[in-house]
Amino acid sequence: MRFFHTENIMAEEYNPYNPIVMDHFLNPRNMGDLEDADGIGEVGAAACGDIMKISLKISDDGKISDARFKTFGCGSAIASSSMATELVKGKTIEEALKVTNKNVVDALGGLPPVKIHCSVLAEEAIKAALDDYIKRHPEKAALVAANNHKA
Amino acid sequence: MIKVYLDHQSSTPVLPQVYEAMLPWFSEYYGNASALHEQGLRARAALNQSRKQFSEAIHSPDPESILFTSCGTEANNLAVKGTAYALQHKGKHIILSTAEHPSVENSVAFLERQGFTATRVSVNSEGFINPEDIRAAITPETILIATHYANHDIGTIQPVAQIGEIAREHKIQFFVDAAFSAGWLPINVQEMNASLLSLSPHRFYGPKGVGVLYKNRKARLSSIIHGGIQENNFRSGTENIPAIVGGGLAMELAENERETRVSRLRVLQEKLWKGLSEQISYICLNGPVPGENRHPANLNVSTEFIEGEGQLLLCNAAGIAVASGSSCVSKNLKSSLTLTVIGLDITLAQGNIIFTLGKDNTFEEIDYVVSSFAKIVERLRQMSPMWEAFQKGNISSVIPGNPK
Numbered sequence: 001m002r003f004f005h006t007e008n009i010m011a012e013e014y015n016p017y018n019p020i021v022m023d024h025f026l027n028p029r030n031m032g033d034l035e036d037a038d039g040i041g042e043v044g045a046a047a048c049g050d051i052m053k054i055s056l057k058i059s060d061d062g063k064i065s066d067a068r069f070k071t072f073g074c075g076s077a078i079a080s081s082s083m084a085t086e087l088v089k090g091k092t093i094e095e096a097l098k099v100t101n102k103n104v105v106d107a108l109g110g111l112p113p114v115k116i117h118c119s120v121l122a123e124e125a126i127k128a129a130l131d132d133y134i135k136r137h138p139e140k141a142a143l144v145a146a147n148n149h150k151a
Numbered sequence: 152m153i154k155v156y157l158d159h160q161s162s163t164p165v166l167p168q169v170y171e172a173m174l175p176w177f178s179e180y181y182g183n184a185s186a187l188h189e190q191g192l193r194a195r196a197a198l199n200q201s202r203k204q205f206s207e208a209i210h211s212p213d214p215e216s217i218l219f220t221s222c223g224t225e226a227n228n229l230a231v232k233g234t235a236y237a238l239q240h241k242g243k244h245i246i247l248s249t250a251e252h253p254s255v256e257n258s259v260a261f262l263e264r265q266g267f268t269a270t271r272v273s274v275n276s277e278g279f280i281n282p283e284d285i286r287a288a289i290t291p292e293t294i295l296i297a298t299h300y301a302n303h304d305i306g307t308i309q310p311v312a313q314i315g316e317i318a319r320e321h322k323i324q325f326f327v328d329a330a331f332s333a334g335w336l337p338i339n340v341q342e343m344n345a346s347l348l349s350l351s352p353h354r355f356y357g358p359k360g361v362g363v364l365y366k367n368r369k370a371r372l373s374s375i376i377h378g379g380i381q382e383n384n385f386r387s388g389t390e391n392i393p394a395i396v397g398g399g400l401a402m403e404l405a406e407n408e409r410e411t412r413v414s415r416l417r418v419l420q421e422k423l424w425k426g427l428s429e430q431i432s433y434i435c436l437n438g439p440v441p442g443e444n445r446h447p448a449n450l451n452v453s454t455e456f457i458e459g460e461g462q463l464l465l466c467n468a469a470g471i472a473v474a475s476g477s478s479c480v481s482k483n484l485k486s487s488l489t490l491t492v493i494g495l496d497i498t499l500a501q502g503n504i505i506f507t508l509g510k511d512n513t514f515e516e517i518d519y520v521v522s523s524f525a526k527i528v529e530r531l532r533q534m535s536p537m538w539e540a541f542q543k544g545n546i547s548s549v550i551p552g553n554p555k
Binding site for chain 1: 456457458459460461464465467468477478479480482484497498501533534535536537538539
């Protein structure tokens with residue numbers, strides 16, 4: 001009788017990330033740029049290992065109608081930015097501002113501890129893109145601030 | 152699906168004949184080599200046979216100079232710490248290079264926390280140590296010079312015989328970390344003037360679980376693992392006979408076939424670099440050009456504007472096993488020490504991939520790797536904001552000699 005079965009550790013595939021993260025890395029959603037983006041955020045530095053750029057299209061009613069990303073970084077950085085664009089699409093600016101790195105991690109089914117910073121960068125990239133939009137549309141700033149205050 | 156293994160630096164498959172040779176030593180001949188009955192004496196004979204195989208392969212003056220440990224890292228720890236503890240009454244200064252394997256670098260760092268001092272001699276942009284820098288670093292307190300034979304990241308082959316000559320002139324113990332070289336490069340411990348030299352059989356088609364330290368009879372060494380009197384009292388602990396038997400045979404086979412293996416590897420190495428440099432723009436080679444100054448198995452490249460972990464994962468998805476020195480791949484989030492000390496631009500260090508060839512890789516595999524890798528680089532560049540910035544002319548290439 002064998003107590004250690006080799007076949008038990010022979011999975012179909014071995015990957016350092018869970019299947020959701022691998023899926024977003026191998027089949028990234030919303031990769032690219034947006035022509036006439038209403039807000040663009042770029043955060044990070046190559047020296048730190050990651051650069052993320054998020055472009056947003058925001059309709060007149062203040063909803064994010066489209067989002068795109070471009071990322072220089074590891075598998076989890078690409079997956080985090082892919083997931084972040086999915087999370088903010090269809091949300092209002094106020095809702096999108098509340099998207100946290102934890103939301104990204106949870107939606108990805110978890111990230112290894114050393115890769116959590118990738119999700120933080122995704123949150124920062126979303127916020128940077130929204131800030132850019134608000135700078136370009138100062139008339140919306142008061143509205144966002146008022147809503148934030150109410151919340 | 153095609154599977155191509157190009158990570159022979161991290162480990163190699165055990166040869167079928169090596170595996171066969173190991174089998175009887177598990178359940179048939181299982182004695183402890185310290186015991187005085189038939190089973191024990193048989194194990195002792197196996198140990199001695201393996202010592203002879205290693206001794207002959209590295210031109211050791213006698214088989215008794217071969218000590219077995221559990222792995223290459225342990226052999227390196229024993230060489231560095233064992234020398235320091237044995238000779239601390241004479242001095243507490245150690246000379247090494249900035250591009251040592253972590254098992255040497257971190258052993259020295261450990262000793263520094265205990266009051267030893269160290270001089271780390273710089274390597275140049277191709278990873279070479281200048282032996283004269285070693286000479287200049289010698290003080291009356293120096294008790295050990297520790298260098299590698301071939302660099303584990305970029306394959307640079309060091310002028311170890313020249314360094315050994317300097318060590319001999321100054322009567323300083325000289326340790327050579329040959330863990331990435333043995334089985335591929337010729338080793339003659341007498342010509343190198345090596346007092347100590349380490350080997351790692353799983354890097355040349357032997358099993359894991361055994362390391363080797365050559366210790367010249369005149370070399371002074373303290374044990375760092377205490378217990379019984381195994382290995383002439385330099386390394387306590389029951390010997391791993393199956394691994395030692397397999398390692399010895401792997402060493403003998405590697406030495407017998409070395410020239411055949413190496414001449415084939417040189418062709419594959421050149422083909423791989425030619426293919427990659429022709430198919431991919433903004434790619435650079437780290438370390439010396441393929442040839443006599445570079446380990447024949449190693450090809451270390453950096454592709455610009457993309458990061459290494461993504462390349463590694465997409466290679467894995469295409470059935471290709473490679474390594475990377477990118478900070479995103481390491482658990483401590485630091486780029487490979489070697490890439491840092493050769494002064495490689497930080498973004499190129501991030502875009503690093505290490506291919507290490509083996510004796511059984513084929514021309515067809517190299518073609519597949521080149522075409523797959525070109526597609527992987529293109530795919531990641533399409534995702535990269537740095538590539539976009541470069542295309543728009545907002546940033547320049549940092550690879551010397553490339554169009555800006």
